[in-house]
Amino acid sequence: MGLDIRLPLGLLFLVTGGMMAVYGLLTHGSAIYRKSLGIDINLVWGLVLLLFGVTMLLLAYLDRRRLAAAPPVNPSSDEVPSSRPRGH
Amino acid sequence: MSTASALAIGLRTNLTGIDWLIMLVYFAFVLGIGFLLKRHMRTSTDFFLAGRALPAWVCGLAFISANLGAQEVIGMGASGAKYGIATSQFYWIGAIPAMVFVGLFMMPFYYGSKARSVPEYLKLRYDEKTRAWNAGSFAIMTVFSSGISMYAMAKLIQVLHIFDGMFLHLGLPVGWIFHFSIFLSAVIVLGYISLGGLTSAIYNEVLQFFLIVAGFMPLVWIGLKNVGGWHGIQRALVPAYTHSWRGMAHAGTNPLGTQWYALVFGLGFVLSFGYWCTDFLVIQSAMAAESHLAARRVPLIAAIPKMFFPFLVILPGLIAISVPTVSQRMMGQAQTAPTSPAARGVPSSAPMASGASSALVGRGLVPVKIDPVNGRVLTDNKGKPLLDYDLATPNMLLHFFPTGMLGLGLTALLASFMSGMAGNVTAFNTVWTYDIYQSYIHKHGSDAHYLWMGRMATIGGVALSIGAAYFVTSFNNIMDALQLVFSFVNAPLLATFLLGMFWKRTTGHGAFWGLLSGTCAAALHTGLTLPADVSGVGIHGGWIAVLHVYPSTMAQTFWTAIWAFCVCLAMTVGLSLMTKPREEKDLVGLVYSLTPKPAEGHLLWYQRPASLAILVLAMVVVLNLVFL
Structure with missing residues (x-):
């Protein structure tokens, strides 16, 4: 299919993680974190998600550059040749 | 009003702007992917089979996500709270071996035969009537499963008061929330x-997979920290809850109420192989893979995250019953711990209730179950209050997550419901269009016509699911309900597929009548037995007569599956020997002994599916030893 799944996946986590991290920064030390045992879970987990999103986007970008550099060849491991470019 | 609803009110959802924003972003992405993919949908193959062009890892994650619906996230949390870590048997015994088997031995026939669906394989291997029976029963089952997901989601939204604030703000009656939730989920999935x-469904399933991991990992982290880690849970609960094989020698000595051989044969073989090896719901994502080899790798890749899912979905249930109960008044020795009332963190001075009628506050974060009509506490046939285990996981989210993280957690929960629904809807539209419509109603239409029909079937499937959602209301545990449906339809199926793929003598007549008698055997067995943990004769069993009482619904389900499988196997073999077999040349590519083995000589050892399979099985053995 023409769309690399890692693009929307990376973008979703980038946006969500970013929003959570910023919100976590703004509310750092607030009483809302009593629920999560004093851990600023929004900041911590937001950063983790952000990192995951960036990684996915980076992988998609590298793959695309690799494909642009070398025109797609059918890998020898597949016995059924695919007529579509291997986008991911 | 009872104290249980006070608990629900105490944990009332207070969503703020950030929570809504996270949910909105997710739904924007979900629909956005649909729009981006629309221009790629040119043929019916693109629509129903994702063009057979997806990489193995994408299909692998979709393979488990399709099954990651309400049954998984809420049901497994509920079963974790009800039965303990033994619930992980649904993964380690009940999924992994079957996933390995389907990848190694069955996928070559599904993918290689060029069948477009599982019922179509039956048509190629057996005959038209076997396909018709399978396609029909499967279509009904997907509609029900999707309806159950929808119902559970709407009920949850209602119980957690997620939309209450919005409805009050807009001046709408709160009683509409249930209907609004059903409508909203239907519109998005549609x-x-x-x-x-299917591409859109698979892509969204991948998104949902990561979202569920992202939403539940911190829950387990914070929850474990709160109860003092795994050892804290072990201290808080009786040993049967924290050891997956403890007490399995006798039905009476473990929370599942079943013996080890019923567990291994009923769940580990019949139910599990029946589901993972023959259910088009999961198989369809492997059929969308880009090559023969990728299709075989799909279930094997899926097995790796699958085996760690108990930590994500069952552990919250265990943590929920390990934390100190919200109210300090306990219900005495009501639940499962007659040996050690103090073991659950109950102060020894806690007043023991003399009867079940006083001080009903649930257990940990699990509230008692309330009749939605009259607001009274529901009890079993001994007068003990029933617990609303389905609320274990949602209450965990509300208890431990602050606003922001709560938005992500709820989004993950909603995503899981929708992935369950979507998988069923895509399976339904394919089976309807190819196996029912194209086969019996309109044979020689253009490809564009079937593409149009697929879109119409999607609308029809969603509409029928809405109907099913309103129909499904009388079960106290979604898991049990689904297992009941699966056992009627799927348990005999496994015998049919195993005989079809591995015994060339099996005939279409044998397969068809074997399937029918297997399903009848399942219904008969359920009608003649009764589990002890339900409130009486009814949908759970005993509607013909009560010949035997099982200690739990789960045990009854396992035995129903075993009976159905054995009856189907015996009938199919018997009738096949009496009827004329098909010629061997017609069975090439459909039967193991007549099909050339896929060439793997050019692959390095670690690229071969068998190596991956051995790795997966070794990991499961280790997990079982750790939690023995």
């Missing part, structure tokens, strides 16, 4: 599937 077909 939107992205009718736009982008």
Whole structure:
């Protein structure tokens, strides 16, 4: 299919993680974190998600550059040749 | 009003702007993917089979996500709270071996035969009537499963008061929330599937997979920290809850109420192989893979995250019953711990209730179950209050997550419901279009016509699911309900597929009548037995007569499956020997002994599916030893 799944996946986590991290920064030390045992879970987990999103986007970008550099060849491991470019 | 609803009110959801924003972003992406993929949907193959062009890892994650619906996230949390870590048997015994088997031995026939669906394989291997029976029963089952997901989601939204604030703000009656939730989930799922077909469903399932991991990992982290880690849970609960094999020698000595051989044969073989090896719901994502080899790798890749899912979905249930109960008044020795009332963190001075009628506060974060009509506490046939285990996981989210993280957690929960629904809807539209419509109603239409029909079937499937959602109301545990449906339809199926793929003598007549008698055997067995943990004769069993009482619904389900499988196997073999077999040349590519083995000589050892399979099985053995 023409769309690399890692693009929307990376973008979703980038946006969500970013929003959570910023919100976590703004509310750092607030009483809302009593629920999560004093851990600023929004900041911590937001950063983790952000990192995951960036990684996915980076992988998609590298793959695309690799494909642009070398025109797609059918890998020898597949016995059924695919007529579509291997986008991911 | 009872104290249990006070608990629900105490944990009332207070969503703020950030929570809504996270949810909105997710739904924007879900529909956005549908729109982006719409222009790629040119043929019915694109729509129903994702063009057979997806990489193995994408299909692998979709393979488990399709099964990651309400049954998984809420049901497994509920079973974790009800039965303990033994619930992980649904993964380690009940999924992994079957996933390995389907990848190694069955996928070559599904993918290689060029069948477009599982019922179509039956048509190629056996005959038209076997396909018709399978396609029909499967279509009904998907509609029900999707309806159950929808119902559970709407009920949850209602119980957690997620939309209450919005409805009050808009001046709408709060009683509409249930209907609004059903309508909303239907519209979203309908939107992205009718736009982008199976590709859209698979892409969204991948998104949902990561979202569920992202939403539940911190829950387990914070929850474990709160109860003092795994050792804290072990201290808080009786040993049967924290050891997956403890007490399995006798039905009476473990929370599942079943013996080890019923567990291994009923769940580990019949139910599990029946589901993972023959259910088009999961198989369809492997059929969308880009090559023969990728299709075989799909279930094997899926097995790796699958085996760690108990930590994500069952552990919250265990943590929920390990934390100190919200109210300090306990219900005495009501639940499962007659040996050690103090073991659950109950102060020894806690007043023991003399009867079940006083001080009903649930257990940990699990509230007692309330009749939605009259607001009274529901009890079993001994007068003990029933617990609403389905609320274990949602209450965990509300208890431990602050605003922001709560938005992500709820989004993950909603995503899981929708992935369960979407998988069923895509399976339904394929089976309807190829196996029912194209086969019996309109044989020689153009490809564009079937693409149009697929979109119409998506609308029809969603509409029927809404009907099913309103129908499904009388079960106290979604898990048990689904297992009941699966056992009627799927348990005999496994015998049919195993005989079809591995015994060339099996005939269409044998397969068809074997299937029918297997399903009848399942219904008969359920009608003649009764589990002890339900409130009486009814949908759970005993509607013909009560010949035997099982200690739990789960045990009854396992034995129903075993009976159905054995009856189907015996009938199919018997009738096949009496009827004329098909010629061997017609069975090439469909039967193991007549099909050339896929060439693997050019692959390095670690690229071969068998190596991956051995790795997966070794990991499961280790997990079982750790939690023995």
